[in-house]
Amino acid sequence: MSSNFGTLFRVSTYGESHCKAVGVVIDGCPPGIRLSEADIQKQLDRRRPGQSELTTDRQELDQVSILSGTENNITLGSPIGLKVNNKDQRPGDYGDMESIPRPSHADYTYMAKYGIKAFSGGGRSSARETIGTVASGAVADKLLKELYGVEIVAWVSAVGPFEAAPADHTRISREEIDKTDLRCPDPAQSEKMRALIMSLKDQGDSTGGIVSCVIRNVPAGLGEPVYEKLEAKLAQAMLAIPATKGFEIGSGFAGTRMKGSEHNDPFVMKDDRLGTTTNNSGGIQGGISNGEIIHFRVAFKPPATISQPQKTANYQGDPVTLQAKGRHDPCVVPRAVPIVESMAALVLIDMALRQEARTSVRPVS
Ligand SMILES: Cc1cc2nc3c(=O)[nH]c(=O)nc-3n(C[C@H](O)[C@H](O)[C@H](O)COP(=O)(O)O)c2cc1C
Numbered sequence: 001m002s003s004n005f006g007t008l009f010r011v012s013t014y015g016e017s018h019c020k021a022v023g024v025v026i027d028g029c030p031p032g033i034r035l036s037e038a039d040i041q042k043q044l045d046r047r048r049p050g051q052s053e054l055t056t057d058r059q060e061l062d063q064v065s066i067l068s069g070t071e072n073n074i075t076l077g078s079p080i081g082l083k084v085n086n087k088d089q090r091p092g093d094y095g096d097m098e099s100i101p102r103p104s105h106a107d108y109t110y111m112a113k114y115g116i117k118a119f120s121g122g123g124r125s126s127a128r129e130t131i132g133t134v135a136s137g138a139v140a141d142k143l144l145k146e147l148y149g150v151e152i153v154a155w156v157s158a159v160g161p162f163e164a165a166p167a168d169h170t171r172i173s174r175e176e177i178d179k180t181d182l183r184c185p186d187p188a189q190s191e192k193m194r195a196l197i198m199s200l201k202d203q204g205d206s207t208g209g210i211v212s213c214v215i216r217n218v219p220a221g222l223g224e225p226v227y228e229k230l231e232a233k234l235a236q237a238m239l240a241i242p243a244t245k246g247f248e249i250g251s252g253f254a255g256t257r258m259k260g261s262e263h264n265d266p267f268v269m270k271d272d273r274l275g276t277t278t279n280n281s282g283g284i285q286g287g288i289s290n291g292e293i294i295h296f297r298v299a300f301k302p303p304a305t306i307s308q309p310q311k312t313a314n315y316q317g318d319p320v321t322l323q324a325k326g327r328h329d330p331c332v333v334p335r336a337v338p339i340v341e342s343m344a345a346l347v348l349i350d351m352a353l354r355q356e357a358r359t360s361v362r363p364v365s
Contacts, residue, residue: 003132005237006346008353009140013132015086017121023083024132026139028353029069031077033143040064040082043138044131046338049327050088052181054197054334058327059088064135082135086128100314100322104304111315121326127242130339137342140349150348151216153177154340156184156333157297158210159193169214169279169293183337201330204307208245209333211298211340215348218283220273220291222351229287230294230351237343238298243332246299250282265292289351298340303329 004012008028015022029035041064045051050059062084069080098119101108106125110117117123144150155177157164164186177183182197184190193209200207223230235247255263258280265276276292283294305328309321329335 005240006350008357009143009346009350011132011136011346013129013136015129015132016118016123017086017126017128018118018123019086021083021085022128022131023081024136026069026080026082026136029075029077029080029139030143030353031075033075033146034073035066035070035075035080035139035142036073037064037066039142040066040135040138043134043141043338043342044084046178047130047134047335049329049335052334054181054194054201054331056327056329061087062131080139082132084131084135096322097324097326100312100320102304102322102324103310103312104301108315125242127329127332127335130241130342133241133346134338134342137338137345140345141341143349144345144352148219148352149217152213152341152344152348153216154211154213154337154344156182156193156209156337157212159184159331159333160196160207160209162189162192162196163210164189167212169295170216172214177337181334183334197331205330206302206304206306206328207331208300208302209331211300211333211336213296213298213340213344215283215294215344218289218291218294218348219352219355220289222348222355223284223286223288224351224354225287229284230289230347231282231284231287231296233347233351234294234296234344237347238296238340241298241336241339241343243300243303243336244298245301247296248299249284249294249296251280252282252297255280298336300332300336303332 004010010027011024013024044062044064048060048062049056065083067081067083069076069078141152153172153174164184167185176185180190182190182194184193196207231249238244238247263280265278265281267274268277273291279292282296283289283292305324307324309323312322314320
């Protein structure tokens with residue numbers, strides 16, 4: 001099972017939904033960086049379950065402990081161990097799910113692959129695994145901000161059929177997004193999204209949605225063609241998040257309906273660098289950042305575990321009706337916002353360190 005991500009800033013996550021603890025080891029964080037638990041906790045608080053009526057009722061405070069890799073709140077360059085204890089485990093909550101694979105969840109495929117699985121709460125396929133991503137992503141995010149002034153902001157841009165009005169990519173901020181628990185900056189559409197989620201929660205059903213993300217102040221030159229193009233790594237990172245079904249960068253699928261003359265991003269001098277007047281490329285050309293804002297969207301499916309009875313089959317193939325139990329999110333996108341930001345930060349810091357390594361080598365004179 002591959003639970004590692006990154007080349008120079010390398011993270012290894014661990015944990016299942018109802019085990020003792022979940023977390024991550026970060027190898028390759030530069031020394032001498034100020035880092036405290038509070039720096040990490042902020043993003044974990046935005047991800048945690050039970051934070052609003054829109055999310056699962058599982059109550060977890062998700063308090064992070066830094067186990068190693070810092071002294072007096074300064075990184076040492078050695079591996080940073082981060083741990084969050086699971087507190088509100090109820091492994092007995094999952095009844096029938098031991099004999100019946102949940103439709104569109106990971107139960108059947110984990111069994112097919114490993115011949116064994118943690119039946120409580122999805123085990124490793126649970127979104128609790130994303131704690132390691134978010135904790136390490138918070139460290140990456142801090143580094144990116146301090147070293148380059150990079151700002152990463154994600155928000156809910158659609159829930160079911162309701163789409164938010166386009167946001168101003170140059171100004172949108174986490175403070176603005178966090179004004180509501182839905183994390184959508186369009187108040188009118190937010191109300192419709194909220195009503196839909198609450199009514200589906202009452203009906204024991206679920207809905208999907210879209211998270212949009214911008215990354216500002218990215219220096220030109222990040223990305224490793226050919227197989228590790230920046231958009232390819234972002235796509236891989238985003239599609240590694242549970243429940244994702246689509247990734248679109250820049251003009252995305254809409255670009256297929258444009259002419260080249262409409263789609264091209266003309267160059268212009270911006271302060272001391274070459275920039276572009278439009279940004280259909282989404283800030284990346286040839287797999288390398290061009291200094292413009294990187295913008296992309298991630299599609300999330302409706303969570304698979306719904307409490308309505310579902311006609312399906314057990315592991316033996318007998319037709320059965322599944323009455324799923326446990327506590328579940330009716331829509332994942334409000335909680336997915338910090339996960340998308342964290343995955344983006346992990347990709348960017350790794351690419352930035354790789355570019356630093358390349359450019360720090362000088363020819364012998
Ligand atoms: C923040 C977040 C919360 C989630 N909560 C649930 C949930 O409560 N119930 C559920 O069935 N799936 C939930 N999921 C999705 C499952 O983890 C995911 O669908 C499952 O592991 C199968 O993987 P796949 O959808 O990527 O194929 C959540 C995903 C995220 C990102």
